[in-house]
Amino acid sequence: MSFLSPLFLAAASAALLPVLFHLVRRMRAREVPFSSLMFLQATPMERIRRRRLRDILLLALRMAMIVLLATAFARPYMIRESLPFIPQREDESVVILFDQSMSMQAGNTFDEALEALDQILAQSDGRDELALVGFAGEATQLVPLTRDRDLLQASIPALRPTSHATDLFPAFQLAEDILMEAQHASQRVVLISDLQQNGFSPSMAEYTLPDGVIFEPIKVGQDNRVNRYFDDFALTMRQRGETTVTRFDARHLALAAGDGISLVLGNRAADRKPAATPGLGSVTFQHTAPRAGLHQGYLALDRDDLDRDNRHYFTYAVASRPSVLAVAADRDAFFLRSAFALAEQSRFDFERGQRITGAALYRHDVVFVANAERLTQAQVAALRAFADRGGGVVLSFGDTLAPSDYGLEQLGTGHLEGVVHTGEDAFIGQVEAQHPIFASLAGSSALIRPKFRTYVQVTPATGSLVLGSYDNGDPFVIERRVGLGTVIVYTSSFSTGWTDLVLHELYVPLVHQIASYATTLTERPRQFTVGDAVPLYGTPGAAWDVSTPGSEVYKVVMDTTGTGLFRELHEPGHYTAVLGEDTYPFSVNTDSRESALTARSEGEVYAAIVGGIGEAAATPGEAAFSGEEAEQKHKLWRFAIIAVLGLFALETLLAHRNRKEQDAS
Amino acid sequence: MSSAATRFILPQVLARLSGLELLARTVVEGFIAGLHRSPYKGFSVDFMQYRPYVPGDDLRRVDWKVYARTDRFLVKEFEGETNTRVHLVLDASRSMGYRSHSVSKLEYACYLVASLAYLAIRQRDAAGLVLFDDDIRETLSPRSSKGHLHTLLTSLSNLSLGTGTSFDKPLHAIADQQQRRGFIVLVSDLLSDPDQLIEALRHFRFSGHEVLIFHILDPQEVAFDFDDVMRIRDLETGTRLLVEGSSARKLYQENFSRFQKRIRRACGLLRTDYIMITTDRPLDGALFQYLSARSRRRT
Incomplete structure (x- = not known):
């Protein structure tokens, strides 16, 4: 509670005067000289004690009147709208949103939050019902709306900070859901959090608490805390002969120049470098991995208040040469072998297979199904599973097999309309220059030289991407991502029956690009x-x-x-x-983003969630109302005056009754 | 000072006057001037007559103004002159020192006695003074001279509080000492054994004295307007009593009323004038009562 004219409160000290007077008199009965005692008798002690009790009651009433009168003149108002006026306090349904995100582990923040929660539970009225929601990235109802304080207290020891990032939106959504089941009309949402900026996701920008629900943010933790963490990380591998050089680029936030950044590979410290300057900086490590296989490690910063984000873990695979399996007709197989085995330094291992089986596919990264024999349903399913797990499937056509048996629809690439025999040769008309397959070929005159006499016309399925098309508009190359892998459909042939592509300089680069792209995709996200x-x-x-x-x-x-x-x-x-x-x-x-400990003020959060009332920088109560507005709204002085009048009536009644009793005695 | 104003001079104002003589003169002259304007003319004390001069009369008493107008020697004669011996009996016990405002009962009683003495001597009565508490402390025989008035007023000025009150010894002693019939004016708060007082009054009557009692009380002794819990100390005995004022008031007033009734009844039976007067009242009422009683005695 605050006062517009607090100086009037000094008048309340006048209430001490009757107390002092009373205490002085109470020390000892006043001695009064009198002419004679011949008409008097001693008053019984019991009566005197009763009289003193009545006097104290009257004294208390009179003091209360003085204090209330001074309070009324001081023009009181409540600081926070959320604080109810005590005499008319309604029972409340309260949802407590408790932040368990990683940033709450900084310093004593989480302990402060537990203390705040404990305080709320201790101060809550026994008739209020409370629910407890823990949240970080997601929100979980830990205790449903209940009046059972023991149940709520019992849930506190189980509260732990997590490593998740903050997102306030699901927490407020859950709070709304919980309040829909509330028994009381007066409803409140209490947010116990470090109010980290990161918690305000784009969804929260549009969010407003429903009308009538009181919001009370309670901020815990220190402002402007600085934290060591990695802001960005990139891992690139470069082949150098038979070895692979791995490069680790990290952007980090250091507290001081000289802060150490370590590279740990496996369990071994591989390197350590100092930060050049305090604040954001970058560091680069290089490591040569001679052997193919999986490697794990982490970059580490020195310890600080929030340790959980001081390491950046990574896993990467140094692959051996990609393996290409060709299941193809003889002529197509010839040209494919020619493409992948042109030189001793070929980047690919090539193998021709006769049948498509799960076991055969498992050992390869890419499979070319080129003008192959008829595919059974099981073979199509095996191709699908191969793609799902990250494998690359390349389909091409020819005169050996009826294209309808390729199972394009099962592989999700599109619908096969039929074989097109062009009267005049078709050329490549357009390619996706940004796509990795064509990125290095786009703009090259080699693209326009191959002639296509025959091809299959495919209507791409939804989700498929046409990477290139003939000059008549029909698709030339279609891609469909399946699982972790991909299915690429080349609508013509890798032999000379339908096109002279294999005779042009475009052929080998194109086939290598397709194989490389499909191989890259076999690398699972790590x-x-x-x-x-x-x-x-x-x-x-x-x-x-x-x-x-x-x-x-x-x-x-x-x-x-x-x-x-x-x-x-x-x-x-x-x-x-x-x-x-x-x-x-x-x-x-x-x-x-969770490591950046920039926080908002309670006033900013209140304004953002309640809906643009007041200045962002103000405190919640002030954000909603200025002192004068609050005083005008609450008019608490009226209640104080009414209370004074009530006490005055009571005092008069008691005094009159006392007088009557005295007169009667 | 106008006479009308003087007539209503309050005791608190009189207390500021220096000297009892001035006080007595102020009161009495004002009172008499008031009487001339009042409906009570029948009580005029300065009634006088003339008689022819006879040899042996004091020449100072010849009215020379009348002689100048009529060529006759006439002598002024005051009625009742030196006929009455007024004994002013003043209670100077410790209880008379009580006061609830600026004037104590003893001070008020002194004003009254001084005024009565002044009035008496002005009427050529002989005024005497007896001071007592539990015994007689001082006695001045009645005389009518102005010098005696001065002596009497000096005694009053030097008066201090005595001990406890007793009527038994001092009042009987007065009755025994005063062989000639006179006018006994008892000024007291009467806070002692009423039986002793009644016995003494009976003795006075037996001795042929007229008795007038001025019962001097503080207003608080009548109303007992106390409210708090307090320890009351008896001024004469020093005894203390714990009482709650508001609840003790009724009992006090009942006991006091019973006491007063008994005194009044005894006074009535003994043909004694009883006048109760509180110290917040002007003195003229008391003087009027005195003259009324004095007049009855003369008739």
Whole structure:
């Protein structure tokens, strides 16, 4: 409570005068000289005690009147709208949103939040119902609306900070859902948080708390706390002869020049460099990995108040030469072999296969199905599974087989309309110059030289991408991403029956680009952020075992589409998923936005969530109302005057009654 | 000072006058001037007559103004002159020192006695003074000279509070000492054994004295307007009593009323004038009562 004219409160000290007077008199009965006692008798002690009790009551009433009168003149008002006026206080339904995001681990922030929660529970009225919601990236109802304080208290020890980033939106959505079941009309949402800027996602920009719901932000933690963390990370590999050079580029925030940044590979410290300047900076490490295989490690900053984000974990694979499998007619196989085995320094291992089986595909990165024999449903399914797991499938046509047997629709690429024999040769008319396959070829005159006499006309399916088309507009190359891999449809042939492409200089680069692109895609994603979902693929019903940095093991069962999502990315570190002989290691890091500890003020948050009332920089109560407005709104002085009148009436009544009793005695 | 104003001079104002003589003169002259304008002319004290001069009369008493007008020697004669011996009996006990405002009962009683003495001597009565508490402390025999008035007023000026009150010894002693019938004016708060007082009054009557009692009380002794819890100390005995004023008031007033009734009844039976007067009242009422009683005695 505050006062517009607080100087009037000094008048309340006048209430002390009767107290002092009373105390002085109470010390000892006043001695009064009198002419004679011959007409008097001593008054019984019991009566005197009763009289003193009545006097004290009257004294208290009179003091209360003075204090209330002074208070009324001081023009009181409530600082926060959320604070109810006590005499008319309604029972409330309160949802407490408790921030468990990573930033709450900075210093004593989380302990302060627990104290604030404990205080709210201790101060709440027993008739209020309270619910507790814990939130970081997602919101969870920890305790439903209840009057049971013991239940709420019991939930406090279980509260732990997480490594997730803050998102206020799901928390407020859940609070609204909970309040829909509330019993009381008076409703309130209390937010206990460090009010980190990162919590205000784009969804929160449009969010406003429903009318009538009181909002009370409680900020915990220090402002302007500086934290060491990695802001960005990039890992690139470059082939140098038989070895691979890996380069780690990281942008980091250091507290001081000389802060150490370490590179740890496996369990071994590989390198260490000092930060050049305090604040944001960048660092680069290089490492030569002579052997193919999987490598894990992390970059580390020195310890600070918030340790959870001081490491950036990574996992990368140094691949051996990509392996190409060609299941093709003889002539097509000839030209493909020619393309991939032109030189001893070829980047690819090439193998021709006779049949398409799961076991055959497992050992290769890319499969060319070129004018091959008829594909069965099982072979199409095997191709689909191969693509799902990151493999590249390249389909091309020719006169050996009826194109309708390729199962384009099952692979999701499109609908085959039929074979087109052009009267005049068709040329490549247009390509996606930004696509990796054509990026290095775009603009080259080589693109316009090949002639296409025959090709199949394919209507691309939804989700397919036409990477290039003939000069008559029909698709030339179509891509459809399937699972982690891709299916590329080249609508003509890799032999000379339908086109002279294989005779032109475009042929080898084009085939290599297609194979390289498909091979790149076989590299599974290995970097995730806490809170992400990791897609896993396998045969329907199969189960991946995923072990976490905390040595917990989760099972992820593939659904009927052969897909499953692993959602338990709660901690940063190295994870490993295993399904049979397939091992899939990956790394998880905290969201760097959560590491930036810039926070908003309570006033800014109040204005943002309640809906643009007041200045952003003001405190919540002031944001809603200035002191004078609040005083005008509450008019608490009226209640004080009414209370004075009531006390005056009571005092008169008691005094009159006392007088009557005295007269009667 | 106008006579009308003087007539209503309050005791608090009189207390500011220096000297009892001035005070007595102020009161009495004002009172008499007031009487001339009042409906009570029948009580005029200065009634006088002339008689022819006879040898042996004091020449100073010849009215030379009348002689100048009529060529006759006439002598002024005051009625009742030196006929009455007025004994002013003043209670100077410790209880008379009580005051709830600026004038104590003793001070008020002194004003009254001084005024009565002045009035008496002005009427050629002989005025005497007896001061007592539990015994007689001082006695001045009645005389009518102005010098005696001065002596009497000096005694009053030097008066201090005595001890406790007793009527038994001092009043009987007065009755025994005064062989000639006279006018006994008792000025007291009467706060002692009423039986002793009644016995003394009976003794006075037996001795042929007329008695007038001025019962001097402080207003607080009548109303007992106390409210708090307090420890009341008896001025004469020093005894203390814890009482709650508001609840003790009724009992006090009942006891006091019973006491007063008893005194009044005894006074009535003994043909004694009883006048109760509180110290917040002007003195003229008391003087009027005195003259009324004095007049009855003469008739």
